[in-house]
Amino acid sequence: MLDKRTSKLLANLAKICSDGSYKIIDKPELGKDPASVELMIRYLQDNEMIDLKYSDESVYCISVLPKGRAHFEGSRSKNRTITRLEKKVIVILIIGCFAAAVLGSMLGGFIGGLLGG
Numbered sequence: 001m002l003d004k005r006t007s008k009l010l011a012n013l014a015k016i017c018s019d020g021s022y023k024i025i026d027k028p029e030l031g032k033d034p035a036s037v038e039l040m041i042r043y044l045q046d047n048e049m050i051d052l053k054y055s056d057e058s059v060y061c062i063s064v065l066p067k068g069r070a071h072f073e074g075s076r077s078k079n080r081t082i083t084r085l086e087k088k089v090i091v092i093l094i095i096g097c098f099a100a101a102v103l104g105s106m107l108g109g110f111i112g113g114l115l116g117g
Contacts, residue, residue: 002071006040013050014064014072022053022063030060044068 002010009030017023031037041060044050049068054061064072 005036006043007071009037009040010044010049010064010068011072013044013062014069017062017064020063022051022061025060025062027058027060 012030013025016025027034027037030041041050041052041055041062045052047067048065049071051063051065052060053063
């Protein structure tokens with residue numbers, strides 16, 4: 001499981017390397033803290049999510065491997081599913097509240113008619 005920052009870095013790399021080839025990426029483009037970016041790159045490489053072909057003081061040459069793409073695509077589809085689910089829940093909740101309000105007012109009128117009549 002990737003933390004948020006590493007997952008975000010992988011998402012950025014997947015967008016940059018969208019055609020599956022190696023891309024040369026400037027280090028400042030990946031983040032403000034070069035030490036943490038270096039650790040995240042090493043972690044992704046150790047977990048076979050990216051392939052680091054070359055790196056020096058200013059650039060990386062990186063390709064996203066199938067495992068990294070699968071993780072990236074899986075997290076994107078998971079986010080979409082949650083959004084759709086939340087919309088359905090909101091619609092059902094609104095309809096349920098409306099139905100409960102109408103039923104409650106009808107029941108209140110009926111009880112009021114029985115007691116007042």
